[in-house]
Amino acid sequence: MGFDSAFGLMFSSQKRSSSSDGSIFGSIGGFFSLGSSNAYGMKPKSALKLSAFYNGVDQISNDIAKIPFAVYQKDGSNRVSRENHPANELIARNPNYLMTSFVFRKTMVVSYLIRGNALAKINFDAKGYPVSTDFINWDNVQDIRMKKGELLYDVRGYDKPLLASEVLHFKNFSHNGIVGVGVITYAAQQLNIAMEVQNFSATNLKEKGVRQGVIETSKVISKGKDKIIAGWKSAMSERTADRVTVLDEGMTFKPINITPQEAQIIEQARFSIEDIARWLNIALHKIKSLQQSTNNNIEQQALEHVSDTIHPIVANFEQEYAKKLFTPDEIKKGYFIRGNIDSLQRADIKSRSEAHARDVLSGWKSRKEVRALEDMNEGPEFLGEYLTPVNTFTESQIDKNLKEDGK
Template sequence: MGFNGAFREMFTPQKRSSSTDGSYFGNYGGFFSLGSSSVYGMKPKTALKLSAFYNGVDQISNDIAKIPFAIYQKDGSNRLSRPDHPANILISTAPNYLMTSFVFRKTMAISYLIRGNALAKIKYNASGYPVSTDFINWDLVKDIRLKKGELLYDVRGYDKPLLASEVLHFKNFSHNGIVGVGVITYAAQQLGMALEVQQFSATNFENKGVRQGVIQTDKTIEKGKDKIIAGWKTAMGEKSPDRIVVLDDGFKFQPINITPQEAQIIEQQKFNIEDIARWLNIAPHKIKSLEQSTNNNIEQQSMDHNSDTIQPHITNFEQEYAKKLCTPSELKDGYFVRANMDVLLRTDIKSRSEAYARAVLGGWRNRNEIRELEDLNAGPEILDEYLTPVNTFTESQIDKKLKEDGK
């Protein structure tokens, strides 16, 4: 079967009962993608005003974006790189004419993390080869529905629905496996509280700690209350840092708002950072909260970040890339997409060197393979040989040694 025919095979809908037809998205657009109906009215751009949330999304999306992806084929016990595959350039270098692979994957990751979904249209040439993956703003998605066994995407700007096989759809947390749920949906209340604390602090700084209150006196004032109020507002409305208000005739100002100390602003802000870290499943030290980090545990926390935070997202991307950019026949022939997470150790020379040393001395990598990982040219042929620890032997080596010794 040719490449074009194989892709046509991908578009052939599976036979399913019409009773499964219906919308997975249409009546729940706000719930699945934009947030919730919380009184806080949390939206993506609003949530990103929180430095901890912004930095967490930025950190995770950067890690997803900087990891190189490539297409491979499993051939027996070997893994063959397939740079000749038409889709390899789309996931490794140039997904479309407007973006690099880093920018494309970061843009997709931001949408994926905040809205729970990231979508891109796969374009094919006349021969049926994929030539471009174009980012689609999730706000443009009107409906995702099942019709006669085929999953359809109704997107503004397109004359007809897009087939599931025509799009890359990365889904984060999902209840049905079809549409993702944005973290803001569930975190709206907590993020709203964090924004209120932030706004309270900003307002107190702007007003030098003086806000609503009452002017008290033991005397009865029959007339002139409006003038007193107006005079107070005029004086306190000045932006000058040395503004002065004089209260005479026994008048006293009594504030009725709580102070930052009473509101425990500092403690609340620390709690908000930790809670945002939980929502994003990211270690607090990655979003610059180092209170519980030490030189002894920071390395372990970084390893936990790679395995617990980044690896699940990378696996998600790998499988969606392979499913949509490789044909069914190629998948049967062992094609797959793999991301090289070793890049996360690129700036950590100590950990990288130790990992390389263990690999070479353990005999499961040779020295030229390590040079390749470091973007160095291959060395002498002797570096292609695998080392074996002198204090370990296989059964065959032991038998050979015994025979040589005549025992």
């Protein structure tokens, strides 16, 4: 639930309304957006009991959370950092008094991945600038509806609907562009199978392979069969490491062993990991499954993880941040927000040094820019000059040299 914060001034002149017509949840079925109800009874907390699913969500949310986001402004062909803008403080360092920027963004991405939606209330100061964002648990969203062209959010804990301009709403897979759909809604069948496999394996381990079977004897037992069965169950129900039972009169216990089909069910756990990786759009090696990874292809897979998994989410966050945290006038002046995904693509120090050397010597990066990428101080002023290889000339330089030679 959002914090009890006062509503700030809006960027627009929208007015609140408490009417309940035009429900978006009602038009598509609210349970889709919640990602917690489905024919297989799979819920987010249950899905997170699967190690592959938990690790996949944890990996993606960590990667997004550690990316530095900042406010910039276009200045011709250049971009200028605007560290003093209120939105920069909010997204880069201090989203609210309870969370760091890392924790806030990780919490939002976890909700984004599992529920298909991540929601936060924006609080504004008296001048209309954003000063904090409060995370809203998606379970507390009761309805999203249209009212006279305005999108309203009915959230438990708030006495009035929240306007679209008052919230950050990050949507994952969506059918209408307004409400996202949780991955668990569609992955429920595969996740349920994976959970059943996990429970089946745990049961067999717990029983040490002794589950069901028959007690055999060469004698005919006309009375007391129930007592024999009850005695066996009582003895085997003990959870001590040294449980022992005794069978009289030549009786023997013959367990009904795991069938080949049941053994294949346990083997299915490996294939469940692949399915979970597909649903989360994450490389197998990122969730610690290395059967198909080699030293030759794992670097390529890491690059694909950034471009195919992380970059789309970062672009989603960049655009929603800019749309809700800047005034229309600031957007016209070229203000934008960038998440620097280069921080995820840092190679080892040897590879970075070689790349920096090529960039500096070829003249398209200055030594100051390289030092900034490595989080170093700028250094002397002359390091900002661009180098030019002595054996490389532009067309204008060649013309100049020819003219000078002709004098």
